[in-house]
Structure formats: structure tokens, C-alpha cells
Amino acid sequence: MKIRPLYKVSSLGLIFLLTATSCGSIPTDGSVNHYADPAQSASASAADIQAQGPSQNASPEQIVRGFIEAGIGAHDDYTVAREFLTPEFAQTWQPDDKTLVYRDQVNLKQGGKSEDFVVKVPVTTEIDKKGIATSFDAAENQDVNITVKQVDGQWRIASAPNAIVISRANFEKVFTPFTLYFYDSTFTYAVPDTRWFADRSTVATSLVRVLLQGPAPYLEGAVSSAVPEGTQLNRNSVPVNGGTATVDVNTAEPAANLSQLDIERFQTQLTQTLSQLNGVQAIQLSVQDQVLKQNSLDDYQAPVINPDVGPQVVGFSGKDMRMSENFRDDSNLTTIYTSDDAMQLPAMGYKRQNFAYLNAARNSLNWINSNTRKTVMMGEMLTQPSFDQFQWLWSSTSDGEVKAISIANRENQTPRTISADWLKDYTVSSLKISRDGTRAVIVTQSGGESAVWMSGIKRGSDNTPEALMEPIRLSSTGKVSDAQWYSDSSVLLADYSQGSTEIVNLSGEVKQIETLDGLASISAAPGSETALAHTQDESVYRLLDGRWSRIDISLEDANFSG
Template sequence: MTGRRPAGRAGRASAALATLVAALAVLTGCVGIPDGGQVQQGDTVSDDVVSDFVFRPNGPVAGSSQERLLRDFLSAGTGSQDNYGVAREFLSTGFADEWEPRASVTIRPGVGSTSRVGETTLDYAFVGSATVDSAGHYTPATSSSTTTLAFSFVKEGDEWRISDAPDGIVLSPATFDSVFRAHAAYFYDPTFTYLVPDERWFLARSSTSTRLATALLDGPSDWLQGAVVSAFPEGTQLSLTAITVDDGTARVDLTADALEATPDARARMQAQLLASFSTLATVTAVELSVEGAPLSVPAMQQPVPVRDPAVDARPLVLADGVLGFATASATSQLPGLSTAVEALRPRSVELSSDQTTAAVGTASGTYAVTASGGARLVDGRAGLVAPSLDGGGFVWSLVADDPSSLTAYSTDGTTHPVATSLPTGPRVTTFRVSRDGTRALLLLDDQGASRLLVAAVVRDSDGVPIRLGPPLELSAPDGAPVDATWADQLTVAVLTTVGESSRVTTSEVGGDSSSAGRPPSEAVAVVGGNGLERLLVLSADGDVLEPRGSSWQATGLTADLLATQR
């Protein structure tokens, strides 16, 4: 049965406060079927994010009707202690050991209802907002359809017990935020230049280090297949059932398959685990062993893989016909590049990380511009989306009304068609390749409503893009789509219009969405790169805005265009 987002990446340092607030919300704000009993202070878990509170639900009440028993059973799903021992007390003797509570979580933001089907059967119906499967994958609901769960009952002595129920548990958003935490298993791009996050959700008081390592060894999520790689030799698993953490060091014992790893691969394996454990406050180092014998790991070769690539903190703008990095006192042009871009009268600009190449959208088409070679028209088709640039130097371009038209161009103009399985009805508003080059962000206009997709970028052995994987649909923001951007490696920001008001929404890739406030005037573009706090919005009047607290404030800069940096 599945989920929602706790404190986001930027706010995980305040996880304890968020847990307290969520727990109080459960105690004071529940209506309909409740989600838990008493909330009590819990014990520290040695290898995990510490959860300040633990739900201790009550067991069955003598003489309960089937309806009361079902209500209390659902509430008991908040208590994971002893493998959901309290919840199993509501089940019949023959069924208690068969039920699998960890199979899934369903997030239910509203109030569910029960209806009688037969003398010993009840249906429980509700509208869910998301699900989390047994591997920790978070899937937001894309429609408001009703979920119906069937329950059967049997008399044991004088008391009703549940004799059949779906696997998994149902939680309210507040309770989910209290007992689950988001973590990322990290993989590599095929060049081992970047570490790429694959977000998962686990119980805050479970053995998170063990679950993260297991997720890592099992490989990336289905939607990422083909775009990322792992340093671990195929078949490698944990040789012990749990990882131990001693004085900040996680000791990871692997099966003999790990012995096939080269010295460089061993260093990457260790780095991959350490990055994945970065959200665990108790882990600061990783030691590897194989079947109990220490595994020698050399120092990581330079350059080390980048986990969260940053961009220049100065806004890159086109103002009064001049392209450059803007401050309150001056605009610094890009040598050899600004002049060539300015001459094109650009509608959009995306700059390479070394600041020597740009993908430029104009009224006449898409251009590849280099500091040394000038501007080349690579796509002259009509109705193009603003182009994107990747780290391999490929300029991505497509016709807004035809997602199958996606093409990657070398800077010399060589054409590389990219196969996709994108929906054909909606119109593409924004297309952006992530800074690690493994994923593409798409904002779609579906008859005035927004749809948000992320798809894996699959390349051949030479790094040439060949296809996009099946898209992962994220939580869609309200309103008509305007623009979208990568805020960081795990979060995207979306600009929409609701009525006459602009809104900014952030969505985690593999998590929930949340509001980032409303700019004070109509907004036309959003760019990111250094986290949620460094997002920038361009208003229709040319003001460059930045988030301050829960509002958007003018930076004092004005521009005709906000460029995207890689």
C-alpha cells in the first residue's frame, strides 16, 4: 500500500524538528480513521538517522466490531517495532505470519471510508497521493482515482480477527513524514565523472545503511537502466545480513564476486558507498571486506567524481544586448563567446561548464556557438523548444509539437536522432539535460495542464546519445506550464501560471513536490544550479528575482534573458 516527502535535501539538518512538528500534527489534526496511538520518545539507533519519536499503537480492543477492528488495524501500521508486531495482533492465527507489511506504503492524504461487501468482508476506499514499494521507490499518483482494499474477517473465540488483507500499510502524509526518510543510492555516469543520485525511502528506524547498500548492489531503478553504471562487479551482494557501524566507520562485507574488481574499481566502490551513506549522521567512513577478509582499497585517482556540480554564482544574463555574468556594478562578458551569441539575438542560452560553448535558441533555429569557431546553425526547423547542451558537447533540439523529433547535434553540425517513448499528445514546453548528462527533464503542456517527466539518457560506447529511456512521471504542479530547470542533481523547479499568478514548485526526482512560493509579478523563466536557495526567476518586466524565506525578492538586476549554466 505508499508516500510523501519529509524535510527535503536542503532541510534534512532540521529533520528532528520536522519529525516533532509532524508528530504533533498527527496528534492534533487527525479526522476520520486515525493513524496512530501514543507518541513516545524512542531510543537511538546505532547505524541510522535518529528518529526522536516512535509511534506505539494500541492492540485490539475486546469486543470490537469488524469496522472498529479494521480502523485500529490501519492505525497500527504506524508501529514497525517487532516487525509490526502490534498490527499482527489484529490478524487471524493462520494469516498473521503471511501478511507482508513492508511490501509497500500507500500515502492517503484524505479520509478513507469503509463499506460492507458481505457478512465477513469489508472494503476500505480512499484516494492515495503516492506509493512506496519494498525497494524504497516513491511513485506519486498521477490521477485522483480511488483505491479500494478488501478485508476478510473470521471469529477466533469471541473476537473478530482479520483473515485476509492486502500486503503493505496505509499512512497519512504527516505520519509518513514522521517515520520514513529519503536517501539516495549513488551510481556513476558512464565516464565515472559524476555520481548520480537514485532516491529511495526507508523507515527512519530500520537498518538504513544495510538497506541502502542492498539497493546499491541490486542496481539502479528501472527508469535509470542504461544511463548509469556501478563500480561493483555484477553479482556482488552483502555477505552478512547487516552492516555494522563502529565509531563512524561502516564495515561492509561483500561476497566473493567483489574480488573481480580492479584497484580503481575498488576505490570507486568505496566512494559509491560513502556517497550513498552521506545522509546517515553516524557514518563518516567505509571499510570493505570480502567474506570476512579485509579488501585493499587504494586512494581514489584524480579527478574524483563530482556529486553535486556547482555553477558560477553570478547570474548569466542578456541585458541591453550584452551577454555576461552580472553583478550590481558590472557585467563580465565571456571572451570569444559573448559577441557571437549577442549577434544572434538569442531567445535562450545554455552555457557549457568550461564556458566555451553555448546552445542558443533564436527565431531562425538552434545554434551551436563556440568561443573559437563562431556560430553554426544546427537545426533550422520551425517551432523548436529552447535547446539544451550536455557535457559531451551535444546540442539537443526538438520541435515542441513533436517529441519524436528529438535530435542531438555535434558542434560541427553532425546529426544524431534520439529515439524516445515520450507521450505524443502533450506539447513540450521545456527540455533540459541534467549536469551529469544521464537524465533529461521535460515539462509538458497537456491541454493547459502541466506534466513533469524525467527520462534516462542512454548513450553508445562513444558517448553519443541514442535514446531516452521510459520516462518517470513526477508530481505535477498546478497551473499552466511556463518553464522548468534543474535546481540541483536531485531536484527540479517548475514555473507555472495559475490564473494571473505565477508559482514556483520544486519536485524531487523520486520524491514529492512542494511549493517554493509565488513571485510578486508575472514570471517568464526560472534557472537553477546551486540548490533551491539559489534559484532565479525572471519577471515579464525584466526583474531578476531570488527566493528569500517564503517570498521572492528583487536582486536589483534587470535582464532580457536569463541563461542556463551547466
């Protein structure tokens, strides 16, 4: 069965991101994943790999095998691999169109004619020209058809697919994950989008080219781009000289029609995407060789990457809902609301003016503002409330009916049902909205199995939420009860039945945390990458250096903003 970690729709119409067990590696058994955090040494490792060119009087089979092995030589536009091709074919071959990663070894067979060969490739990962990766839970055999001919008495390849074939071990040395950045509708926050490319001198060109083409499918309709519509590279390269990457583009409309705000945002998007490359300190943006004026808006604020939600937490103390100015201690507590009825699973808006909680039966969601409580949502086994940046309050019933209600004012407060047809066969146990408001992380249960999903949020022109789009799946090492945003590109997962927790990154890296007996709830603060855990004996723990360390605070169910 084919599984695309970010972008392949399965038979259920859902998308999967499988788990990598360590940074920079693909698991050797079971489900395959090539997602991992970029290694600082990736460029050096790739540079150390030396592809070997064809030997004199090599046989047709040796030429074909040598060509396959030369796929490790990504530098200089696969110059060594092109030496195995006829001069004509070497000019037209496009190796970046597709990358086939194989496990074990390839099997070479003679075709119908002596000049024809079929390479049987047990593909575990496939990457397209946009850097979008497809993985397989079992190796899938693909045929690579190659034809050879003699050129000046030497065998050379006259036809082959526009692709390279590379072993898994070499893939890990040659390819690196990179992050493109897109934005929420207000251009306040940056939203990461992971892609994979060979780490070579032309990677800046690859990143800019796919950035201009737009976000990955699961983010389409959820994020915005500062790239003017119809923009393309004016030249087929993004040179980097003296620390400056020069980006020259063609736009559908004249550069004179671009506002200075448009230019600043475009410049920011390029800078945030390219600054992850070693040696890039600045960007020069031009339209058809006309350099655009930059940094001329005094009040311009660049979209923020991984914003900090702050140290404040909301929780319970007896009959009171209270807010603490700092999760580390109880030195500054404010009573938000007092109730004789039981309260649980609190939430707090980002401006710390709106609060919410569920009743004991989890069938009533209550909103608090200015010490006034109002029941705004009803449903069976509601998930913990979650606020977004656009002043919408979210929850889901256990049967997958996702609801959101505007808290911008007290009039016409009717919960809005959010379209999410893909959830209809699942029991929902957790739903949290990202700080940027473009994504939701959702935990579902079905047939004794749990799953963690990340879905783009489609909104109307006024930022009213309309739908949770087809998601990607984040895998875990075990069952999952709850998920909290740990950063803009990672989530903290918990299995309350086992007391286990782990952090899963969008790149696929998984960091397991020590087990905590009696684990009852978790919360996390994106931006500061801080997390709290509460146990059944009312103890509170803070995550430090991959371990839970007990802290002395009195609030129960303490939860950060969001």
C-alpha cells in the same frame, strides 16, 4: 485511475510525480502524494508512536482491528503487530513487502466463514518492498483477507497478506523519504533516486538492499552503479555500531577480481547513500567477511553530489553576446560574438568555450566557438539550447522532435534525432539537460494544459544520446512555460503569462515564490541554488530567501552554464 508518482506507466505510457503542498504531508483533497523532504525529527516522531498489543479474551474482530492499528509500530520488526498472529504465522509474515496507506477509515466485514474477515481499505498510497511508491488520484478500494483461529483459547490471525495497513496521518510519522545514489557513465556526478521506508533501526539494511538491486525504472539505462553485478547482502542486516555501518556482501566474482577503483566507487556509493542516516559516520565494506582495503588510491575522485556550475552567465548587450564572470555585477565582461541579426535565448557550455543562441524567429540554432558562428540546427519554434557534459548541444522543435549535435569537433556535424515517442502528442516549450547528463526536464503543452516531465537519457557506449525514456511527471500549482534545473534534485518552474515561479523537489515538496510582474525569462545555477529572472522592462532579479530582489546588471537574458 492509478497514478504512480515515479514508476507507474499510465494509459499514455507516461509516469507521474504529483505535488505535495508542504513538507512531510499528504494533501487531504484531490491528487494524493506522499513525497516530501526528510524531516530531521522523523525518527523522534516515529519513536513516540506506541502500538498496543492484543488484550486478553479479545474477540476476532478486535484482533483484526488491533492488528491493523499495530501497523504504526515499525520498530523491532513490528513486534507488537506479530503478537496478533499465531506463533507459526508470526515467523513467516513479511510486513515490508507492501504498505497500504488509507484515507478516512477501513471497513471490516465478515467473510464466508466466521473465522474469515475482509478489510476494505480505501488505498491512497502503496509502497512496495523496494520503497517505490504508487499514489492514486482517488482512493482505490483494496480487499485485505484475514483468517483467525484460536491458540490456547485466544483468537489470533492465522493468515493475512504480507503487508501493513496504516492511516495517512500515521504514515507521515512513521515513513521517511531517503535518497539512493547512482552515477553518470563517467562516475563524475551522483544522481539521486528517492525511496520511502519506515524510519527505524533496520532502515540501513533496507537502503543497502534496494541499492544493490539497482535504480528506479525511469533511471534504468540512464545511470550507472558501482555495485558489482550479482551482489547481494551476505547477511540479512547492516548493523551500525559506534557510527560505523558494516556492509558484508556476496559478489558473483571473487573479491580478488575487483580493482581498487571498483572498491573505492562501491564504497563511495554506500557512503553517499547511508550518510544521510543519523549516527552513520563511516562504512566498513567486506566481501564474505573479508574487509576490503579502502582509500588507497591517491588520485581517486568521488562522484560529486549536486555540483556547482559556477557564477558565470552569458547574455546580450545590444548587438553583442557577452559573458560575465559573476552574475552579480558587470565588472568583468567578455564579448563572445557580435551580430547585426537579432539573437535570443543564449546558452553556454560548462567549460565556457562553447556558446549558442536562437535567431529571432526561433527556427535557427547557432553555435559559437572561438568567435566563429555556425548554424547547426533548424526547426520550428526551437527551445532554448542546452549543453550537456559530453559536449552535445540539445534543442527540440515545438512538435516534440528532440535533436542533439556533437560539438566536440567541427566535422560531420549533423543533428541527431533523439527517440522520444512519448512526446508526439505534445507541444514542447522547454528542454534542459541536467548537469550530470543523465536526465532531461521538459515542459509540454496540450489542449491548454501544461506538464513538466523528467526523463532518463539513454546513451550509447561513447555517450552519444539515443533516447529520452518514459518520464516521471512533476506537478505544479499552475501552468508552466519554462523549467530550469535548480539543483540535482529540484527544478525552477515559471509561468510567463502570470509571472509565477516555484521550486519543485523530486521528493514532492513545492516552494512557491512571489509573483513577478512582466516575467520574461528565468535561469538557474544548480549546485549554488541561485536563480535569476528577467522582466519585460529589462530589469533583472535574483532569488533570495524565497523573494525576487532586483540587481543591477546590464546583460539581457543572462543564463548560467548548461
